[in-house]
Amino acid sequence: MKAVIQSSFEGITALKLRDILEPHMSAMSVLIKNRYTPVIPWDWLSEEGQLQNFNPVKLPRIIGYSFGGIVEKVGALRNQKLLGKKVFGFNPQGTHTQLINSQIPPLLIEVPTKVSLEDATTIIxxxxxxxxxxxxxxxxxxxxxxxxxxxxxxxxxxxxxxxxxxxxxxxxxxxxxxxxxxxxxxxxxxxxxxxxxxxxxxxxxxxxxxxxxxxxxxxxxxxxxxxxxxxxxxxxxxxxxxxxxxxxxxSNKSIGIKGYQQLLSMLENKQISASINQILPFQEVIQAQQIAKFRPSQGRILLEY
Ligand SMILES: NC(=O)c1ccc[n+]([C@@H]2O[C@H](COP(=O)([O-])OP(=O)(O)OC[C@H]3O[C@@H](n4cnc5c(N)ncnc54)[C@H](OP(=O)(O)O)[C@@H]3O)[C@@H](O)[C@H]2O)c1
Structure with a gap:
């Protein structure tokens, strides 16, 4: 499967698309077919090494912080009801890859039926x-x-x-x-x-x-x-x-699970709406980050997998 790899601190243009091995399932795994990742300042700041004091990363690594996708497999020790569900969440091992192995239960959140995966991916x-x-x-x-x-x-x-x-x-x-x-x-x-x-x-x-x-x-x-x-x-x-x-x-504190549930229900009830500027194929990650960084922004750009 493909992944977007950072192997230097030379910024956006140094990113490379590489083949990597599919993740190994464990009893704690939820395997997710990735559908979207948001393009956020965190990405290019990490790629430029600007967050090394605050959030040091080891290279090479799969870039990305959050994702939205569909659950494909569920490990024995995880909630079996997640199978086939829309989810979004964080993944400390990176998110710009076609399959995500989510192993920390609080970092995975189910998306209500009435909220689209695209919209949910703009939350984090x-x-x-x-x-x-x-x-x-x-x-x-x-x-x-x-x-x-x-x-x-x-x-x-x-x-x-x-x-x-x-x-x-x-x-x-x-x-x-x-x-x-x-x-x-x-x-x-x-x-x-x-x-x-x-x-x-x-x-x-x-x-x-x-x-x-x-x-x-x-x-x-x-x-x-x-x-x-x-x-x-x-x-x-x-x-x-x-x-x-x-x-x-x-502050950069977490809003906690209650905060995420509150935002999902506000999206569900149409009290708020997601502003998605454009959706680009993940292979165009460099172009997407450059647009997000340098052009006037209107909401969020997403990458599609
Ligand atoms: N503390 C936390 O927990 C936390 C969490 C998430 C994000 N953040 C931070 O929040 C910030 C915004 O994130 P975002 O995702 O909204 O970024 P974004 O989508 O890239 O939007 C940045 C906005 O700032 C404007 N801007 C940039 N430089 C400016 C300047 N010199 N003068 C006036 N306006 C300027 C941009 O205007 P134009 O597009 O018109 O140029 C754009 O509207 C980032 O610094 C991010 O790291 C913090």
Whole structure:
């Protein structure tokens, strides 16, 4: 079977498609026919070696963090009812491969019938981070929340979750994504490629920022413009606001199984929807990551297996 292999820290273009042996089943295995993996910043940051201090990886390795697929075989010590079911989850041994051997029960989640596998595959590294941000920022219904990276794989869920909580949302995006951000529910839009100071004067004063863009100069410009502000970032572990009465925090905690069940039921009830930009064959992984990294984002790109 084929797998996408990283064997250096030379970045996206050094990835190689290789033949590897099929996984060996154990009593703890659930063997999954992989259908989709999301293309997320974690992928190219790992390939560039930028996460080595935080999440060291040994090379060569199969890339990828999460997947969505169909269960093909179930080991004797696992839940036999999983056979034939749609599932998504994490796999520490990598996910960009045609068959996945999932051996840690809490890392595999069944997808309800009414939720598509494509949509479920956008949850990890997308909706889960958005839910974490909402919880960590202690969002209340009258908050005015400024969101950076508003049209990305996380941001596109974040706007929807914030609107469900009846907050006012100021979305930072670029001109070509205005209607995409508006359709997600953004109340005000700021073009981060233009004069930000001037545009901030035309929108209500935010009391909270949720940052998914991870740009220090951008946060500095926003921070400089206000007095009291609560800043939460998913992308910058450390940041010192310009104004000392402003607070800053970062988190990368798990939302736990309850959080994932909550997101699945929100997708099932159509309270939120997945934004899938495009689906490319996994053989085009290099192109897919380059599009995700360098082109304006509208939700998530998936690879298909
Ligand atoms: N802490 C956690 O647990 C956790 C979990 C998941 C993800 N994350 C992090 O969350 C961040 C967002 O992830 P994602 O999947 O949403 O990424 P994504 O789909 O690539 O989207 C990134 C967004 O940020 C915007 N952006 C990038 N650089 C910018 C800049 N200098 N100024 C303004 N906007 C900028 C992009 O705008 P354009 O596309 O228009 O350029 C895009 O809207 C990443 O840093 C990721 O590592 C953290």
């Amino acid at each position: 590294g997308g909706a889960d981070a958005a839910l974490l941000a909402v919880k960590q920022s202690k969002i209340r219904h009258n908050d005015i929340v400024l969101v950076t990276g508003a049209t990305g794989g996380v941001g596109s869920y974040l706007i929807q979750l914030l609107k469900l909580m009846k907050t006012t949302v100021i979305a930072f995006t670029r001109k070509e994504n205005y209607s995409f951000a508006q359709n997600l529910g953004a109340d005000y839009i700021i073009d981060f490629t233009q004069d930000i100071k001037h545009q901030l004067q035309l929108v209500p004063k935010p009391n909270k920022i949720i940052d998914t863009a991870g740009s220090v100069p951008l946060l500095d410009t926003i921070s400089h413009n206000y007095e009291k502000l609560t800043i939460f970032s998913l992308s910058l572990p450390k940041y010192k606001p310009i104004n000392s009465i402003q607070t800053f925090s970062f």
